[in-house]
Amino acid sequence: MSDDEDEDEEKENVGEGGEGKEIYPYGEYEGGRDDQLDRHGFGSALLPNGDIYEGEYHHGKRHGKGMYCLKNGARYIGTWRKGLKHGKGDFLYPDGSKYSGDWKKDLKHGQGTYYFPNGDTYEGCWYKGLRHGLGTYTYKACNVTHYGTWINGRMEGPGILNYPYFRYHGSFDKNLPKGVGCFTFDAKYMQHGFYINMRDPAFDYVGAEELELEGGANQEENEYRGNPRGIVPIWRARSITEYKTELLPPEPVPLPVKESVESMIDIIDYLQKQYEVDGYQAEEEHRATPSPVPKELEVDLPDIDFDI
Known part of the structure; x- marks a missing residue:
């Protein structure tokens, strides 16, 4: 209002x-x-x-x-x-x-x-209503946490997936692991490889317009959309080594956000909002929906021979 x-x-x-x-x-x-x-x-x-x-x-x-x-x-x-x-x-x-x-x-x-409501939590940085910066998302159902960089409500850039008995270090793109990374086991061994994102053949085609993020959709709904529909990450293992910190991918880092001086975009957005208010609807707050568990969290790792 x-x-x-x-x-x-x-x-x-x-x-x-x-x-x-x-x-x-x-x-x-x-x-x-x-x-x-x-x-x-x-x-x-x-x-x-x-x-x-x-x-x-x-x-x-x-x-x-x-x-x-x-x-x-x-x-x-x-x-x-x-x-x-x-x-x-x-x-x-x-x-x-x-x-x-x-x-x-x-x-x-x-x-x-x-x-x-399902027990998941997100704790970290927010920017203009979206998860943005360093943050930790906890998936209660599988006891997995994701710590890393978020951009405009999605996992983007360096991140760490903490499983009960091992970790994944790598980069993320639109909530999915992508590119070079490694799994670490009790700080003793490292499995190196990379993720590639492929289309799931079981995915039913529903039209290209439904696969894209609707620009006119509600901001809260856009923020909490899950992984790109019909895309699954595939892990390709390449080698196993002893654990060495110098072989780990880059750690997540805070995003530079200058809060001391408001940019013209901030000012324009604020002024525009005053004219977009529609009756009492400005007081409504849309609830969020939890991020779905990424596909790669639901599958077992390939068997690893640690005697190599």
């Missing part, structure tokens, strides 16, 4: 400053006001769509600590700045998933953890 619609609506005559209660077609509000009759200080508001906000205001906008409850059962508890989620906060979804961490201009941004 836009701040113009719920914050700057016609005020009921409640006197100069102080507290007051307003009841009219635009919703209900009870709490403090400033000398201009804008909501100020602590207050509670019942919006026309059934959502509820209770917390601090600053000259007509949600600002400070507050709780926003959506009528569908979702709720945000945290800090606000100029009417937007900003700072530290928790967002709880109706399906039981939860995000806890940093926010900036209504988006997950900074450090945060997302808890999925």
Whole structure:
């Protein structure tokens, strides 16, 4: 919802400053006001769509600590700045998933953890609502973790897959391992080789337009799409050596993100968002879906003869 619609609506005559209660077609509000009759200080508001906000205001906008409850059962508890989620906060979804961490201009941004209903978790960096930077995704079902670099919501670049009894070190492309890498076993042996991504012959063709990421799809849905459909990684082993750290592929590294000065793109995106607000829908938060377990996590490694 836009701040113009719920914050700057016609005020009921409640006197100069102080507290007051307003009841009219635009919703209900009870709490403090400033000398201009804008909501100020602590207050509670019942919006026309059934959502509820209770917390601090600053000259007509949600600002400070507050709780926003959506009528569908979702709720945000945290800090606000100029009417937007900003700072530290928790967002709880109706399906039981939860995000806890940093926010900036209504988006997950900074450090945060997302808890999925199936037990999976992602802990790490976020940028403008997407997993971006260093992060760890834990697959509860198979007790495997992926630590590495994420770009625009996907595993990209150097990464490490931690299995219960061994590790894979290599690079990832669109959530799949790709290129040169190695498996390590108890810091004693290394199996070197490479991954190639091939089309799964069992995959039913559904049309090229459905294989591509829809540019107009919801951002949250795009973020959590899984592996490219119909593509599976195939491991090609080449040699086995003793464990040597100098033979390991490059480690994941943080992505350079300058937060001190906002770029023009940041400013344009923020200003554009103010014009794209459609009624109360701006308060809706779309839930995420967990990343599917990559195909290569579901298969056994080829037999290895460690007596070589």
